Amino acid sequence: MSLQSIKYQRGSLEILDQLLLPVLSKYVPVRGVEDGWKVINKMQVRGAPAIAIVGCLSLAVEIHPEEFETKKSLRQEIEGKLNYLVSARPTAVNMKISADELIALSNELAKDDTVSVADMKQRFLHATEAMLEKDIADNRAIGANGAKTILEHVAETAGSAGASAVRVLTHCNTGSLATAGYGTALGVVRHLAELGKLEHVYCTETRPYNQGARLTAYELVHEKLPATLVLDSMVAALLRVKNIAAVVVGADRVAANGDTANKIGTYQIAVVAKHHGVPFYVAAPLTSIDLQIPSGDHIIIEVRPDREMTHVGEHRIAAPGISCWNPAFDVTPAALITGIITERGVFRPEVLKAEITALQS
Numbered sequence: 588m589s590l591q592s593i594k595y596q597r598g599s600l601e602i603l604d605q606l607l608l609p610v611l612s613k614y615v616p617v618r619g620v621e622d623g624w625k626v627i628n629k630m631q632v633r634g635a636p637a638i639a640i641v642g643c644l645s646l647a648v649e650i651h652p653e654e655f656e657t658k659k660s661l662r663q664e665i666e667g668k669l670n671y672l673v674s675a676r677p678t679a680v681n682m683k684i685s686a687d688e689l690i691a692l693s694n695e696l697a698k699d700d701t702v703s704v705a706d707m708k709q710r711f712l713h714a715t716e717a718m719l720e721k722d723i724a725d726n727r728a729i730g731a732n733g734a735k736t737i738l739e740h741v742a743e744t745a746g747s748a749g750a751s752a753v754r755v756l757t758h759c760n761t762g763s764l765a766t767a768g769y770g771t772a773l774g775v776v777r778h779l780a781e782l783g784k785l786e787h788v789y790c791t792e793t794r795p796y797n798q799g800a801r802l803t804a805y806e807l808v809h810e811k812l813p814a815t816l817v818l819d820s821m822v823a824a825l826l827r828v829k830n831i832a833a834v835v836v837g838a839d840r841v842a843a844n845g846d847t848a849n850k851i852g853t854y855q856i857a858v859v860a861k862h863h864g865v866p867f868y869v870a871a872p873l874t875s876i877d878l879q880i881p882s883g884d885h886i887i888i889e890v891r892p893d894r895e896m897t898h899v900g901e902h903r904i905a906a907p908g909i910s911c912w913n914p915a916f917d918v919t920p921a922a923l924i925t926g927i928i929t930e931r932g933v934f935r936p937e938v939l940k941a942e943i944t945a946l947q948s
């Protein structure tokens with residue numbers, strides 16, 4: 588079983604086709620931007636950070652063998668192709684943020700007369716390749732920050748000096764298959780396990796793509812972590828009887844006020860967690876935080892094909908002719924979020940914008 592969602596070396600990019608998991612582990616080549624757009628749009632690769640990394644590396648493999656006459660032509664290629672890749676899926680912000688950063692870099696290099704066109708191409712390739720290691724480092728920091736916060740909350744609530752092992756619930760897939768490795772919310776789970784403080788992790792199936800049943804369960808079984816799969820409809824009952832210490836989920840786009848777009852079903856889990864007094868955390872790198880939008884009302888929610896609901900593979904499970912509503916995400920209001928776990932710290936939603944702005948200044 589492979590957990591490496593992305594295989595890259597200069598001039599070559601392959602992605603693990605997540606539509607085939609867990610039954611088949613098959614890598615497919617991504618030869619350029621058209622392939623990159625397709626594998627993202629079809630969700631052969633998915634997960635906010637992985638989308639950005641695969642998108643940017645698809646451009647890297649495309650321009651690697653090309654010779655550009657001028658820096659202007661290279662800059663135009665970079666800007667046009669990155670903006671095209673942003674259109675593959677609208678909700679996660681990571682691709683947009685990465686595209687803007689790389690476009691800004693190429694504009695800066697194009698203006699610098701001391702930089703040749705060959706140097707400019709090399710600098711661009713290095714910048715895209717650096718995303719892989721940075722994502723893994725960010726995820727490890729998210730894991731450590733999140734585990735610490737959850738254990739402190741549990742100890743504080745119990746009035747004890749240290750927390751015993753905890754039970755957590757997660758939704759969708761936020762692990763190695765959604766990132767360059769280790770994961771965000773699943774990185775918190777991994778770090779709890781590394782500390783010997785993970786009693787049990789529950790993962791929801793996450794209809795209709797089944798990221799939980801097919802991908803998160805795959806990762807947890809692979810690492811022999813104590814895990815149980817539950818149906819999306821079981822969350823309320825689970826929180827009532829299983830003494831869950833915290834819910835930790837990922838994010839596709841966090842607005843400046845902390846409202847968070849994440850996989851459909853996240854909002855209702857947050858409502859149930861509030862009802863049961865269970866802390867609800869969002870785990871996300873800064874590349875998932877969009878300070879340009881004031882609230883979740885401004886987040887575009889991708890609506891996906893009906894067939895993802897009416898069929899499991901080739902097998903029809905819904906009556907022919909029924910109409911469907913298939914938003915891929917929903918928005919959890921900041922008021923339902925206990926904390927946003929990032930690689931730079933854990934922030935309450937009401938201070939997120941100020942804290943992130945201070946970090947970035």
Ligand SMILES: CSC[C@H]1O[C@H](OP(=O)(O)O)[C@H](O)[C@@H]1O
Binds near residue numbers: 633761766771
């Ligand atoms: C680590 S971000 C993962 C994030 O992306 C998932 O959506 P999708 O599978 O449609 O790309 C889900 O919202 C996860 O929380």
